[in-house]
Amino acid sequence: MxxxxxxxxxxxxxxxxxxxxxxxxxxxxxxxxxxxxxxxxxxxxxxxxxxxxxxxxxxxxxxxxxxxxLSSHVYSYTCINCGYYPKVVIMDLHKKGVFSIPFSEIATPPSDFKGDTNIVSFWESVTMEMIGRGFLSSGRKNPFVVCPSYDCWAPWIGPNTRKSDIVLNTEHAKLQKTKSCDVPDLDVTEERLGDELFNLKVDAVRKLCKECGLDTKGSRMDIVLHLRTEMQNRSAYDKIFLQIWGASGG
Ligand SMILES: [Zn+2]
Known part of the structure; x- marks a missing residue:
């Protein structure tokens, strides 16, 4: 022992x-x-x-x-005006909580996945990863690593605010949308095309960059920003349009 x-x-x-x-x-x-x-x-x-x-x-x-x-925490935050249940919730992007993960590395969720996620067990698994790090002999991989995926990720909602421990994770809905988005759209503005660039898989972005004769080094975000700048140029615009909509760039 x-x-x-x-x-x-x-x-x-x-x-x-x-x-x-x-x-x-x-x-x-x-x-x-x-x-x-x-x-x-x-x-x-x-x-x-x-x-x-x-x-x-x-x-x-x-x-x-x-x-x-390993500490126990009490979470009892409540708003002085609305208590535990605000009538209106204003969403904002929590930029510091954003991390980079290639779209292509996230596995498609099982077909029966409806978005129900257990908030308690998900955050317990994250806690286990943190505790596990203290027991690793050097060079060993943490067996408790939590890999973000569509069916294994939960938001955080305070215990007094959430209706139950089962909460919705609707990220997978974006995935289905991207896949069915192959209908040519005639009303494509440069701005919209630029936005769509962000939805491309990293491999596709690299390929596109090569075709436009741009440097393929750097993060996905670097390349996307390069491409957006390059779109000012007509032939690059057509190539990007083709890649995203699979239609002629007229
Ligand atoms: Zn409030």
């Missing part, structure tokens, strides 16, 4: 038997995040103050997330 030190009464959080954080630092990092300051920034400040090099920013972030994953 193996004994792992995971007490907190001494004021220490053990991440992986190598990196130990004081609870004080963990609380500083939590308060920093709640005041819009990233963990990496706090670490830069502490390094500059201590004139010392600390473990990599990612390692410290993982150690901090390990602490949070």
């Amino acid at each position: 193996m004994y792992r030190y995971q007490e907190f009464t001494d004021g220490i959080h053990n991440f992986n038997d190598h990196l130990l954080l004081s609870l004080h630092l963990c609380v500083i990092l939590r308060n920093a995040l709640q005041n819009h300051t990233a963990v990496s920034r706090v670490m830069s400040i502490l390094e500059a103050t201590a004139k010392a090099k600390f473990p990599s920013k990612d390692t410290v972030l993982h150690a901090y997330l390990h602490f949070e994953a």
